[in-house]
């Protein structure tokens with residue numbers, strides 16, 4: 146790995162190790178998720194001017210009014226989605242700069258991610274090429290509709306806040322599959338929906354803050 150990948154100073158492996166310690170302290174327990182968070186260099190996904198802050202537990206601007214999610218939020222959502230299972234197919238709604246998709250690529254065999262802002266697609270693809278992530282396909286589409294082409298999915302994670310659960314996402318869940326998404330407007334509740342033979346089981350968890358899910362493509 147060259148220096149930009151491995152990082153120096155505030156982007157070094159040591160800084161990332163501190164992020165891992167913080168995630169553990171914040172309650173993330175899934176070792177598969179923690180290993181994935183340790184594997185993916187978050188500083189590659191933010192502008193160089195912000196890279197010294199890449200391993201702080203904060204969201205950061207990625208352009209077009211959008212943000213890269215906090216490390217804790219990414220880890221928490223993937224831990225909830227995985228629920229200790231091996232994941233074959235994962236769908237992410239809201240690729241942004243591609244960070245969460247890259248982390249997902251370490252816990253799922255195939256990852257599909259949809260984004261409605263075209264320049265962010267280009268950015269995400271470039272970032273993932275740079276760290277050689279082979280199993281993520283990024284699609285330019287309205288994620289409100291999910292991505293029927295590759296359904297069903299074992300997990301669906303949505304990185305933008307919806308006012309209600311889009312029906313299409315439920316129908317694209319595999320039996321036993323889990324959808325994790327923030328529901329609400331100003332502030333939201335992190336929500337898990339599990340597809341069981343008895344129906345869809347909803348669980349509301351902590352309050353979170355995401356950018357809104359918008360309809361259509363930009």
Ligand code: SAH
Pocket residue numbers: 211212213214238239240241242243244245246259260261262265286287288289304305356357358359360361
């Ligand atoms: N997953 C990113 C977070 C991106 S922020 C990360 O790893 O940090 C949320 C993203 O959702 C934004 O890029 C926004 O453009 C996108 N988004 C919002 N509504 C959408 C929709 N209907 N379909 C697809 N993407 C959407």
